[in-house]
Amino acid sequence: MTFEEVRRLLRLMNVEMDQEYAFGLFQEADMSNSGTLEGEEFVYFYQALTKRTEVHEMFEQFSDDGQKLTLLEFVDFLREEQKERERATDLALELIDRYEPSESGKLRHVLSLDGFLSYLCSKDGDIFNPACLPIYQDMTQPLTHYFISSSHNTYLVGDQLCGQSSVEGYIRALKRGCRCVEVDVWDGPNGEPIVYHGHTLTSRILFKDVVATVKQYAFQASEYPLILSLENHCTWEQQLTMVRHLTEILDDQLLSSTLDGLLPTQLPSPEQLKGKILVKGKKLGTLEDDLEDEEEVTEPQLERQQGSELPLGSPSEPVTLELSHLNKDKKKKSRSVLCPALSALVVYLKSVSFRSFTHSKENYHFYEISSFSETKAKSLVKEAGNEFVQHNAWQLSRVYPSGLRTDSSNYNPQELWNVGCQMVAMNMQTAGLEMDICDGLFRQNSGCGYVLKPDFLRDIQSSFNPEKPLSPFKAQTLLVQVISGQQLPKVNNTKERSIVDPLVRVEIYGIRPDTTCQETNYVENNGETAVLGKEVVGV
Structure with a gap:
């Protein structure tokens, strides 16, 4: 040379x-x-x-x-x-x-x-x-006590308007330890349900292919329970097809009844649910009703049900699920037909509409879960932070990105973790600071997708409010001595003369008083061996 x-x-x-x-x-x-x-x-x-x-x-x-x-x-x-x-x-x-x-x-x-x-x-x-790389946390507490790695629109590998739907989205999410994946299901041709972002130009994939992919990759990165968040938009007939695919493909991995056949008093733990796939979705009636029905089934009835595609009803006897909600002081009703066979697959994760924390406390059970848009959730954090903390100590919450994020961008999950929201769903196909924060939290505990919440977020009597934190502890300062960097990536690989001016930025994310950022001076034109002068960064 x-x-x-x-x-x-x-x-x-x-x-x-x-x-x-x-x-x-x-x-x-x-x-x-x-x-x-x-x-x-x-x-x-x-x-x-x-x-x-x-x-x-x-x-x-x-x-x-x-x-x-x-x-x-x-x-x-x-x-x-x-x-x-x-x-x-x-x-x-x-x-x-x-x-x-x-x-x-x-x-x-x-x-x-x-x-x-x-x-x-x-x-x-x-x-x-x-010490934090292997499973080091207590995995025997109820599911409500854990942050759970969750994905939004898992089937998408692009944006929400005209992006591509692919089973690759599920493979990527599951391989990185994700424990809650979303499946939007709609009626498809030839009687086969399809998965895509409804009313958009996103491509379609078969529901049965999604289920087969989940079966293959569900427990490669983590042995702890996987949650299928079903958004069901199908007619009765295609719901039956969904049930058939779920039960036949997932087989004994699918949780279709309580663990011991008895009515629980709290959600089971990740340890108890190892190797199990749970369905989250709408449900007819309550878990108590299901267990009572099982006790009342006689031998002849049981034989008839085993020979039928419909264990709980028939197409000639449609069961109607009524959902009421308030909208600008007007009470509206929406009626949708839910197949009892699909309803029966929802055990510990019944989806219910959120009205208020008081309404949830007085009317809902511990196995019922509410979903919040990021806008609604952030509003509740500001208006009723302590109530949100107490709510999440006994009931699961799922937060999802705003529908206005058509580019599949993400929000900062830390704001929702601060009140103990367990399933803060992310567009995992979109890299960036927000996904870095998410990956950072779930890197610990062997990357199993479950991280135990701190004790003050697990107490139903907790007085913690992230908007008005009162701490008995003195503030601490983290000092980081930055020595040097080596072989740093180019900003633009296509430009031969593109050279970086590197610096190190140290950021902490938590409640507002703890969130801060400091950075070193930069070194001009050197990404190979950038000596940063042993600067001490204090945050």
Whole structure:
């Protein structure tokens, strides 16, 4: 490689170096004085290019001879810099064996600079607390006590107006640990229900293909229960087809009755529901009615039902579900026919309309769940934050993005988690800050999609209000020492001369007084080895 080719390579690697400095490195590496770099010369050049002086300084700070870290020296580093207070010696031995490239170094229990760099850039050098990576939380509490990773319009891989519907949306969501997926079902041709965003130009997929995909991927990333949020717009006949696909394809994974056949007093736990798929949707009557009906079924009746496609009724005897709601002081009624067989598949997650927190407390059961648009939910947070917290301590809530978000953008989920909303549904196909926050919360607990809420969000007598927080604790400051960054991505990969001016921004999300942001100064024209001057960022 000639010097001009090297300069071009540097730009592709996101480095715009001083020409004189770059030429000095080139000449130093050109040991054959040929005017080009070949073989080992290029290796030497690359090592000089990627040398991280700031890391060398830290290495030498703990190394007595500047060449290696002895076992005791490495233990000191782990304790002082990495805050590894417990079993530091055993950890040091494990890391040396894992990252020291020299076999003799491993035998002598020492860590070279190369091994030290390998460790810092590995998962073991991650700032994330390793104790929070496996399942570490209590998974035996009722479902209402957990934040649940939830998806909105899961079938979409694009926008909500004319985007593509695909089973790939379900695959992606389930692989990232999502535990509540949405299925909008409408009448389709040839008697087969279809899934798409109704009254739009989004493409259609078969309901049975969605169910088959769910069957295949439901428990690959997490063994804890998966919730199918059904938005049913089908006629009676195609609802029966839905029931057939759900029961035949999902088989024993589908939860179709209470766990022990008895009336529960609270929702079961993720632990009790392992490997189960729950249907959320409209339901005729109550869970109590279902259990009473089961007790009253005689042997002849049971035989007739087993030979019939309709375990609870028939098309000639339509059952009408009446839903009443207030709209501008006028009471309106909407009537929709719900198939009893589909209703029977809804056990612990009966969808009900929200009117007020008082109405819910006086009229609803713990197994009934209300859905809120982001606009309505945010309004309730501001108007009745404490009531919302208490409500979510005993009943599940699902929040979904505004219908005005036609581009499938997202809202900040933290605002709804602050009042304990369990299912804060996200457009998972849309990357951005909001999905980063969501991924951040659910990265813990083995990414299983369930995160235990703090105790003050699980107490039905809680006095917590995120809009007026009163805390007995003193405010704390987080100090982050930023050393450097390396091999940062280009802003625009299509432009060879596009070089970043990197900085580090530290952000905290929580209730309003806790939400803050600070950032370091930026480094001009360097994405390869940006030394940020060991700035301390306080938030």
